[in-house]
Amino acid sequence: MGKGLNGKRIAIGASRKTEEMSTLIKKQGGIPVVRSLQGTVFLADKKVGPDLQAFVETGADWVIFTTGIGTETLVSLAEKLGIGERFLKVIRQAKAASRGYKTISALKKFGITPIAADEDGTTKGLIESLASHDFAGKRVMVQLHGENAPSLLTFLEEKGASVFPLLPYQHVAPDQETVALLCEELLNHEVDAVCFTTAVQVRSLFKFAREKGYGEKIVQSFQDHVLAAAVGKVTAEALKEEGVKRLLAPELERMGAMIVELARHYEAEKDLSGKEV
Structure with missing residues (x-):
């Protein structure tokens, strides 16, 4: 396996299978940081x-x-x-x-x-x-x-x-301190990509950002500096509805495929520029 994520700081929005995702990111040379945006879904x-x-x-x-x-x-x-x-x-x-x-x-x-x-x-x-x-x-x-x-x-x-x-x-909304930390990292360009595995995670992030008054800045961060990775079509659709146009999603809707697609993206950028970006 290559090192397509070499030195990249990758935020994980999930709350399940974060260890498996972290291992895959590390194998690609990346630095995983878990920032769960999932919250809790319960039978009402x-x-x-x-x-x-x-x-x-x-x-x-x-x-x-x-x-x-x-x-x-x-x-x-x-x-x-x-x-x-x-x-x-x-x-x-x-x-x-x-x-x-x-x-x-x-x-x-x-x-x-x-x-x-x-x-x-x-x-x-x-x-x-x-x-x-x-x-x-x-x-x-x-x-x-x-x-x-x-x-x-x-x-x-x-x-x-x-x-x-x-x-x-x-x-039930996720831990607000965790969402606030990720927003800060997005605004300060301290993460290179965010992996979303459900539409709920997308909604949680942008709802919090809008309530704090910097929803548009978060969208701009994704447009300019941070890559949004969606596990599948429904999650990608939620990102698009929030205004995120620069994103990737694998054809095979699996977390492993999402990490591989992310690594390929950075490898392609490196090949085009002749250096790491």
Whole structure:
């Protein structure tokens, strides 16, 4: 294995498998620093229960599911509340849309075939598949996972829909001191790249930065000095939505592939310039 990350300081935004990622970065000659942006995602059964009850009572014209685990969790929670069959009846009667192949597989278990679905696993792809449908005056339930999907919710509201979000899982923000430290490192050009493994990590960083008044400066840091690395399409999409245009993501959506792609990027830059950059 080469040393494509020689001397590069690489921040890791994940909270899981950080040791494995650190080892891969070191093997490429890099210096890993763990700056977890993940926070905690927990089952919010007590909070979502009343919303689930209300949804079953009122129904919807459309139901949009964004994750397989979230879809299955809503059905499971409905069963615990004694409204499982009623919940399934309501979502089967509505027009359904889904994001991601795991979501389609989950819906298939319950006898539901979405009439709209993305082609690439992204929210952008899902929105494109929904663009030709009429949502004016329609009630739309959107299953979310741990965080809001601002672009999807905005799209539906602009199309005239009445949006009813259901979040079976809630997100608790990461340690604020850790996020503040990474922001400082980004602004001072003390890291060369940041590895993001989920969209939640991206949202956490930029939400904190905006609240502190330097969101635009963080975006500029990524544009000018710091390379953003995304593990896959959904994470890359979140970065783009936050204004980060200079980023890389491997075709194979794996953490190891992301590190290798990062090393290749710096090797290519070195080859072009004739020296390390």
